Amino acid sequence: xxxxxxxxxxxxxxxxxxxxxxxxxxxxxxxxxxxxxxxxxxxxxxxxxxxxxxxxxxxxxxxxxxxxxxxxxxxxxxxxxxxxxx
Numbered sequence: 001x002x003x004x005x006x007x008x009x010x011x012x013x014x015x016x017x018x019x020x021x022x023x024x025x026x027x028x029x030x031x032x033x034x035x036x037x038x039x040x041x042x043x044x045x046x047x048x049x050x051x052x053x054x055x056x057x058x059x060x061x062x063x064x065x066x067x068x069x070x071x072x073x074x075x076x077x078x079x080x081x082x083x084x085x086x
Contacts, residue, residue, distance in 0.1 A: 034058075 038053035039045065 034054055034057045035045075037057065038050050041053065043050040043053055
């Protein structure tokens, strides 16, 4: 059995996976479209309530991204300060 094609495919997969950015911002929270969510609440596009709805969803998404980044940073610091614990 020739393992060279298998190794080449695995290597290509690793190389391509390294190209994917870590900080991809999700389209919306919960997989929903911000526009669809705000319109489903009965808000007319362009109204002040609609704009506030879109801003609130943006703030929530940014806060979730910040929390995830902070947890990742805290884990890295913990691992540096406690190399004896896996």
